[in-house]
Structure formats: structure tokens, C-alpha cells
Amino acid sequence: MISAWTAADVRAAEEPLLAAGEPLMERASFALAVQVLADLRARRRHVRGARVALLVGAGNNGGDTLHAGAVLARRGVAVTAVLTSDRVHAGGLVALRGAGGTVVDLAATPERTGAVADDAAGADVVLDGLLGIGARGALRGLAGDLVSALVSRCAVGVKSAGSERSEPADFTPTAPGGGRERERGPWVVAVDLPSGIGVDDGTLPGPVLAADRTVTFGAAKPGLLLPPAARVVGAVTVVDIGLDPAGPPAVRRLEPADVGAYWPVPGPADHKYTRGVVGLVAGTATYPGAAVLAASAAVRTGTGMVRYRGSDPVARAVLAARPEVVTATGRVQSWVVGPGIPTTRDRDDPADDGQHDRGRGGLAVAAGNLPGTSYGPVPAVVDAGGLPLLAESNPPWFVLTPHAGELAGLLRSRGEDVHRDDVEAAPLHWARRAHELTGATVLLKGGVTLVVGPDGAWAQADAPGWLATAGAGDVLAGILGTMLAARSEEIVAGPALAAEVAAGAVLVHGLAAERANPGGPVAALDVAAAVPATVAGLLEQRR
Ligand SMILES: NC(=O)C1=CN([C@@H]2O[C@H](COP(=O)(O)OP(=O)(O)OC[C@H]3O[C@@H](n4cnc5c(N)ncnc54)[C@H](OP(=O)(O)O)[C@@H]3O)[C@@H](O)[C@H]2O)[C@H](O)CC1
Numbered sequence: 029m030i031s032a033w034t035a036a037d038v039r040a041a042e043e044p045l046l047a048a049g050e051p052l053m054e055r056a057s058f059a060l061a062v063q064v065l066a067d068l069r070a071r072r073r074h075v076r077g078a079r080v081a082l083l084v085g086a087g088n089n090g091g092d093t094l095h096a097g098a099v100l101a102r103r104g105v106a107v108t109a110v111l112t113s114d115r116v117h118a119g120g121l122v123a124l125r126g127a128g129g130t131v132v133d134l135a136a137t138p139e140r141t142g143a144v145a146d147d148a149a150g151a152d153v154v155l156d157g158l159l160g161i162g163a164r165g166a167l168r169g170l171a172g173d174l175v176s177a178l179v180s181r182c183a184v185g186v187k188s189a190g191s192e193r194s195e196p197a198d199f200t201p202t203a204p205g206g207g208r209e210r211e212r213g214p215w216v217v218a219v220d221l222p223s224g225i226g227v228d229d230g231t232l233p234g235p236v237l238a239a240d241r242t243v244t245f246g247a248a249k250p251g252l253l254l255p256p257a258a259r260v261v262g263a264v265t266v267v268d269i270g271l272d273p274a275g276p277p278a279v280r281r282l283e284p285a286d287v288g289a290y291w292p293v294p295g296p297a298d299h300k301y302t303r304g305v306v307g308l309v310a311g312t313a314t315y316p317g318a319a320v321l322a323a324s325a326a327v328r329t330g331t332g333m334v335r336y337r338g339s340d341p342v343a344r345a346v347l348a349a350r351p352e353v354v355t356a357t358g359r360v361q362s363w364v365v366g367p368g369i370p371t372t373r374d375r376d377d378p379a380d381d382g383q384h385d386r387g388r389g390g391l392a393v394a395a396g397n398l399p400g401t402s403y404g405p406v407p408a409v410v411d412a413g414g415l416p417l418l419a420e421s422n423p424p425w426f427v428l429t430p431h432a433g434e435l436a437g438l439l440r441s442r443g444e445d446v447h448r449d450d451v452e453a454a455p456l457h458w459a460r461r462a463h464e465l466t467g468a469t470v471l472l473k474g475g476v477t478l479v480v481g482p483d484g485a486w487a488q489a490d491a492p493g494w495l496a497t498a499g500a501g502d503v504l505a506g507i508l509g510t511m512l513a514a515r516s517e518e519i520v521a522g523p524a525l526a527a528e529v530a531a532g533a534v535l536v537h538g539l540a541a542e543r544a545n546p547g548g549p550v551a552a553l554d555v556a557a558a559v560p561a562t563v564a565g566l567l568e569q570r571r
């Protein structure tokens with residue numbers, strides 16, 4: 029699991045160590061230099077003679093960078109520091125000069141920004157040491173101008189808030205090659221974090237130079253895990269400098285071994301009800317495929333049984349695809365309501381196929397609001413056409429699975445003036461808002477999928493871009509329904525667990541897509557077909 033703490037929590041953890049004279053900056057800068065040397069060796073035969081440009085800001089982030097530059101210079105690297113402020117870290121500057129590095133005082137000659145950007149763009153490596161956790165708002169002033177000039181020269185990055193986004197990058201902390209190999213331009217290493225991202229919320233308020241690697245100190249920060257900034261961080265390396273942040277992390281990311289560790293493996297005493305039965309209200313005569321996809325995914329994720337609820341023609345299609353499914357009503361341990369159901373609330377909509385009523389019934393049972401049922405409340409997945417069926421207030425064991433447009437619609441129906449673009453620009457904020465307004469756990473689908481529950485947020489970046497295809501959401505709903513059913517009582521008793529299980533479902537969904545066709549296009553049904561082997565692979569990784 030990768031845990032991220034806010035800038036304030038990191039600073040609070042640094043303070044006692046700094047007060048005790050711990051050499052945090054030396055540890056950080058040396059580790060940074062070691063990583064840059066490794067990246068250089070992965071990209072060229074000799075380190076000696078390589079060119080490294082340091083972008084240096086006014087604070088300690090720049091101090092880290094200058095000290096790291098001194099280590100590189102002493103190993104024969106040609107290091108040039110570009111100073112964007114007249115207040116750069118004095119000790120770092122002395123160290124760099126003492127090691128033979130050169131200095132370009134851009135602050136004194138801002139008119140040379142274009143020429144300096146040309147030089148930096150021709151370096152082997154650029155270290156982005158303009159801003160760290162002291163950032164406030166969009167990158168401004170000379171630092172902002174320099175980054176904007178570099179972005180246009182390196183052709184990867186964010187020119188300004190709301191502009192086209194950079195290419196997706198990997199969050200692969202151990203990948204030797206770091207993130208995506210760039211056809212041209214320097215290898216960009218962000219110091220602590222890419223300068224100009226929202227440190228605690230992952231927004232991109234202004235120009236940001238996309239990194240191939242981020243070397244972050246002490247702990248990951250939320251902005252490195254959260255969309256949209258998570259797409260410009262490259263491979264993330266967390267350097268231990270002795271910090272121990274207090275309190276719960278603000279954002280977490282499950283890794284495969286975490287999901288394998290808690291996957292329920294049936295034993296001799298198990299039967300379908302101990303494994304979990306999923307009640308599925310999905311699909312209509314207009315959209316029967318969603319029911320087939322969700323049912324296939326639920327069955328293949330290892331549910332005890334799926335009870336399908338829907339019209340006869342759709343039931344026939346589901347049974348033809350998955351004969352394991354039953355249409356008899358009865359006890360279930362989770363409900364999945366909404367895939368392939370129209371999002372109108374109109375009961376009289378012929379396209380509704382009676383699914384809104386069936387969905388309302390399922391959610392009422394799931395919430396424990398239906399007197400007379402012999403079983404207690406159970407978790408629920410509320411997707412697509414299920415979202416308008418939600419009550420004003422819902423239990424946290426309900427997991428909503430909107431994409432950005434559906435979330436905007438849900439929020440507007442509860443009085444917020446928000447549209448898809450707003451959600452995509454600040455997904456954590458709006459997912460949190462939806463959790464506050466509905467009471468439910470919110471899984472906001474996207475290139476990086478967020479899950480917000482009662483005890484914080486999860487950010488999963490396991491999905492290849494190929495997963496943006498019709499039916500993928502129906503498959504996720506099925507996977508999630510099975511995973512919730514398997515731990516139904518535990519989740520109702522401790523509702524914060526719903527978010528962690530949902531994050532796990534997102535990880536399984538993404539890994540199954542990768543397994544279905546590594547590096548290439550996938551069909552949603554093939555993703556469902558790849559789930560059994562994906563789960564087996566997770567179980568092999570149990571710590
Ligand atoms: N404390 C330590 O010994 C260690 C710190 N680490 C590294 O330090 C940074 C945090 O350093 P800090 O000095 O607190 O802040 P920054 O370096 O991030 O930058 C602050 C300066 O940047 C200016 N600033 C703020 N926002 C912007 C912006 N949007 N655009 C341009 N410039 C901005 C700010 O200017 P003011 O006008 O506010 O003065 C400051 O001058 C941390 O990230 C680590 O890299 C080590 O990791 C551990 C040891």
C-alpha cells in the first residue's frame with residue numbers, strides 16, 4: 029500500500045527531526061543524486077560528461093536540488109543551475125559551486141528565459157527543484173515562465189490550467205526506466221513533486237513540467253496519487269529520510285499484494301451463502317448487454333451465486349451467457365443496481381422495463397429499510413440508472429460508481445452548480461462533496477479512479493487507457509458486487525471497509541484489462557474473462 033500525507037502533516041513530522049539537527053536535506057539530496065545517476069546510467073553509457081540542468085526555486089526544494097547537483101558534479105556530470113529567484117538556498121549554492129557546477133542567474137536576466145529553456149531542453153536530465161510542499165497556487169513569476177517555455181520545448185506537460193493534459197504516466201515506483209520513455213527531450217526528474225501541482229488535492233492550477241520520475245522525500249503526498257496531477261508525476265520513488273507522519277494518511281493506494289492478502293479463499297465448510305450471493309438489477313430490453321457483462325464479471329470474480337432480476341428477454345440473454353446465474357428471488361449478500369438502466373426517474377418510461385422498481389426494492393433491502401425481511405442490510409453497488417434511485421441519505425456500505433458526468437448530474441440534483449469539466453479538474457473535491465451529500469461511499473471512475481469513504485480517500489491508477497471502452501463500467505460493477513458480497517457482514521459492521529474493498533475491485537478491474545491483452549485494446553467481456561487468472565495471480569503474491 030502507498031500512503032500519502034498532506035504537506036502540513038509532512039512538515040509536522042519534519043519539525044522535531046530538524047530541531048534535533050537531523051540532516052534531512054543531506055539525506056534527501058543524496059538519495060535524489062543516487063536516483064539521477066541510476067537513471068543516467070539506464071539512458072547512456074557513461075555518466076561522466078552527461079549534462080544535467082537544475083531548475084532552482086527560492087525554498088528548500090531548491091536546496092535539495094542544489095545539493096544533489098553538487099553530488100552529480102563531483103562525479104563528472106556537467107551541472108548547470110538555473111536560479112529563478114534572488115533568494116535561493118545559500119548552502120546549496122556554495123556546495124554546487126564548490127563542486128564545479130555552473131550557475132545561470134535567470135532572476136537577474138529574465139529576458140534570457142527562452143534561451144535558458146533551449147539549453148535546459150537539450151540536457152540529458154532536468155531536475156525540477158522550483159517548488160516543493162511550500163507551493164501555494166499555480167506556479168507563478170519567473171518559475172512559471174520558465175516551465176511554460178520548457179513545456180513547449182519538451183512537448184510534454186501542462187501549459188496552463190485547463191489546457192491539454194500531458195500523456196498519462198506510469199506510477200511504477202520500481203520501474204527501472206521510470207515512466208514512459210520519451211521520444212525526445214530531457215529526462216525530467218521532479219524533486220519531491222512536480223512544481224506547480226496541487227500538493228494536497230492533485231489539481232493542475234497552472235503550468236507544470238511533466239516528470240518521468242518523481243523522487244519524493246519522507247512520504248508520498250496526495251497530489252502524487254490524485255488525478256489529474258497523478259498523470260504528470262511519472263514513476264514515483266519514495267525516499268525514507270526518517271519521517272514518521274502522525275495520523276491517518278490523506279490518500280492511499282492499494283497494490284496487488286494488499287488485495288491478494290485479504291482475498292477470501294473458500295474452504296471445505298463454505299457454501300454459496302458463505303461465499304456471498306449477488307442480487308443483480310441490470311440491463312433492459314434496450315441495453316441487455318450490460319446485464320450480461322455485469323453478471324459475467326460477478327460470476328468470474330468468484331461469487332457464490334448471482335440472482336438476476338430483470339425482464340424475461342434480458343434474463344434469457346444472461347442465462348445464455350452465464351448458465352450459473354439464477355432468476356429465482358431469495359437471500360443475497362450484496363445488490364448491484366443500475367448497469368444498463370436508463371437514468372431517468374420516470375417509472376413510466378417503457379425503456380425502464382420495470383427495472384427502476386426492482387432497483388428501488390433492492391436498495392431498500394440493502395439499506396435495511398424494508399421491514400419484514402429476515403436478513404439485515406447488505407452492501408450495494410449503485411451504478412448508472414441506479415443513481416437517481418438513491419434516497420436523500422444513504423449508508424456508507426452503498427458504493428456509488430459514477431463517471432465524471434454522472435457525478436456532476438448527481439451533484440446537480442442535490443443543488444451543486446457543477447459540470448463534468450469541474451469534476452475532472454478537481455475530482456477529489458467533488459467526490460468528497462458527493463460523499464458528504466449522499467452518505468454513500470463514492471467511486472469516481474477515471475484514468476485514476478478515486479474512492480472516497482468515511483475514513484479517507486483511495487486513488488487507483490491500475491487501468492490501462494484501453495479500459496475506456498463500452499461495458500467496462502458494467503464489468504467493474506459485477507466485480508465489485510462479488511467482492512462486497514464476500515465480506516458483507518464485515519462491511520456493514522465497519523462501513524469504512526467498503527471503500528477499501530471498492531479500491532480493490534478497481535485494482536482487479538485494471539489488472540484484468542492488462543492481462544486480457546497486455547499493451548493493446550480490450551473488449552469489456554474479455555476483461556471479465558481475465559478476472560479468474562487475475563485473482564489467482566493476486567493470491568500468488570500474498571505477503
Ligand atoms: N525542511 C527541510 O530541511 C527539508 C525540506 N525538504 C524540501 O523542502 C521542500 C519544502 O521547502 P520550503 O522552503 O518549505 O518550500 P518550497 O521549496 O516548496 O518553496 C517555497 C518558496 O516557493 C515560493 N512559492 C510558493 N508558491 C509558489 C508558486 N505558486 N509559484 C512560485 N513560487 C512559489 C515561496 O515564495 P513566497 O512568496 O511564498 O516566499 C517560497 O519562496 C520540500 O518540498 C522538500 O523538497 C526536504 O525534503 C527535507 C528537508
Ligand SMILES: [K+]
Nearest residue numbers: 156159219221
Ligand atoms: K519540485
